[in-house]
Amino acid sequence: MYTIGQVAERFQLPISTLRYYDKEGLLPGIERKSGRRLFSDVEIEALHVIECLKASGLEIREIRQFMKWCIEGAETYGKRKELFEARKKAVEEEMTRLQKTLDLIRFKCWYYEQAIKDGTEEKLQAMIPDKLPKKLRELYDNGHQ
Amino acid sequence: MYTIGQVAERFQLPISTLRYYDKEGLLPGIERKSGRRLFSDVEIEALHVIECLKASGLEIREIRQFMKWCIEGAETYGKRKELFEARKKAVEEEMTRLQKTLDLIRFKCWYYEQAIKDGTEEKLQAMIPDKLPKKLRELYDNGHQ
DNA sequence: ATAAAACCTAAACTTGACTTTAGGTCAAGA
């Protein structure tokens, strides 16, 4: 059993955030001793899942719904699985988007490197439409679809 | 030259968002004709960069700073390059984080699949600590570092 | 010429996820 301070330290989260999660129903059935929250391994695991779902882009209110399903037991296995399947898809799409973002960023890094190395921006801008090396041209185009 | 409506359509953004970007200084020096904004290729390119920087996690106020640097000309090449280098690092880190998130999500998908297929949650939970196939065990651990 | 569609501004409002504040309770060490 851990105090709220110990858990905050372990997850590197402010205590106020843990209280907020509890208030929002993300830690249903957490034990109390004379008013103080007692975090057990169940809550530690819940916090791992909360961080995972948050990182996947899920909102607090949807995480609360998931926690409700957990309490309802076996009858909600299907809903819970579908939720994670949907998060999988969302995260995969976000990674694809970030990969495209990265392509354009890499192009811009190269672009400014050239600009610093050998000339004015004007020269370079004239260069983009047709004289770009094939690989960089692809990076540029990727960023602009 | 494009109207705000045409650009909104092209980028699939609400018109109000384009006005907001302009108000926040993200489209410096945009032309006007009798009060109406006229988007040229310069603004189209700016919007591509705005979407890229936003996707990388940059805030509006920092994108405004970047746009100011663009106006200042060649003397800010260094600052602009450093900004993109920093965004590259940030996006790479985010992708690493999302990969870990995905590992845990995949584990949860598998977990609920098992739960639905062959039994109660209790049996499964007892199974996690030691009887997990090696590959899934790794997924689980990845999600909990 | 006129009416609808597209545009404009300023200012207020919204939303989500916290954080801060104010005022109090509890417990462990000196």
Add this chain to the structure above:
DNA sequence: TCTTGACCTAAAGTCAAGTTTAGGTTTTAT
């Protein structure tokens, strides 16, 4: 015992990134 640090709640505040509203102007199609 006392006091200090860790904890508690409710309610208000904050912040970013828009969105909505209200009232007005301009363009375009009939």
